Amino acid sequence: MNMVFSTGEELLEICKSENISISEAAIRYELMISERDRDEIYEEMRLNLKTMKDSIKKGLSHKHVSMSGLVGDDSITMLEFASQAAMGERMAKIVASAMAVTEVNATMGCIVAAPTAGASGILPGVLIEFAHQHELDDEMILKGLFNAAAIGVLIAKNASISGASGGCQAETGSASAMAASALVEMRGGTPLQSLDAAAMTLKNVMGLVCDPVAGLVECPCIKRNALGAVNAVLCSDMALAGIKSIIPFDEVVTTMKNVGKMMHIDLRETAKGGLAATPTGIKIAENMAKAKQKTSQADNSKRD
């Protein structure tokens, strides 16, 4: 059977006829399209998992200062507040983990793009912290990662995973959809429930714009990763509870692409609209430009 799926329907068909999970379908997909064997594919994903774990640990171990000086310690603040969180301590810890990775990213630390650097907190934050809370082993997290990859492949093939072409819905939205689907499989759900969870996640942030202040992957990206983590957990819960996505996954992905196309260029990572264009956003960008000029002058005088 051809394992190279291009739509959610095809993926479900493969899972059904081969009686396999989405994670296994993702591995068989990779076996078909790459020159790697099963061991190499597992090894590569293990390396990704290790970097993901390290990035959470690093983010929560001490306070960081980002390239702009704007952000860096919100994850620790969230973690310290976790026991009082209205969303519950467990959810708050997942949020803190997701923010931690994105802060490490903003401070030039090592992360795994999932699917992008700007959205890199959601998948590790949700999967690793959930596994930790429920005493699931690395094998189970790896299954989650393979499952998530299948969803990401479908979105990349039929829409986009980049903020520049589809806005934040395509970037953190995709990461959340991947995490939601992965969580469903890790919790014993069916492939259809995984796709329902992914569809509902994307629906919840349909139209979300990419408007980074001063063009940096900091504000509002880190908080959007926090939202993405909650959205993923929420939708995996809805799917496992038996709630279905009224609009099927493939149609949601196509419409996400179309909505991205309708989005004005100012709202697609160009830092010209949305929050980047607020008085405060503009001021931050101007201050950074001034600082930049100062450093270049300093650099030039060093050369002279």
Next chain:
Amino acid sequence: MNCSIFDIIGPRMIGPSSSHTAGAVRIGQIANKLVGSHVKKAYVTLYGSFAETGRGHGTDMAIVAGILGMDPDEGGIRYSHFTAQQMGIDIKIEFSKEEAAHPNTAKVHVVGTNGQEYTYIGTSVGGGRIEITSINDLELGFSCEYPTLIVFHEDKLGTITKVTSILAAEKINIAFMKVFRSQKSQAACMVIETDSQINESVLKKIECAAENITEVCFI
């Protein structure tokens, strides 16, 4: 196009941006691969979004790190300017206000310790992937995803066959191949992406295969 699951989960990289940081490292890496030795001097010009938000994304540090031979996931990227200084490499970075065809573009002029000298233009096209669009004013295009052989030559009948027959004899399979030239009988270049590495002795053979072959690089 079938993307790999590791295009979705991956690469492992130093943040904050796959295009502005990881892609910039990869553009820098081309410098020492082109000269085939350590780098003595590199002048970098950043255009478009690279110039606009480059400092905040560490684009300058990332390109320098690549020039030093670092990979996109190495922690030393942050300190690359300092490292270059320590190694006595002459590096200049300019943030240009000029427009470029692609928003994330860098031009690198590099001189190797062996005296080899190149100017190339690279663009970061997303997800850490890059494309080299020009070398020494010759417009071309390749992605650096495969081992890449670049043969500079004067456009002349039969040159391609000479090169490809050497590759065939060495059992090196060609995955993709493109030929570029400025105009007929003038400067031209073959970009050959292969399935396996090409060793020094084969490169020498190719260099000597025809008189009109002026330069051979392997990236």
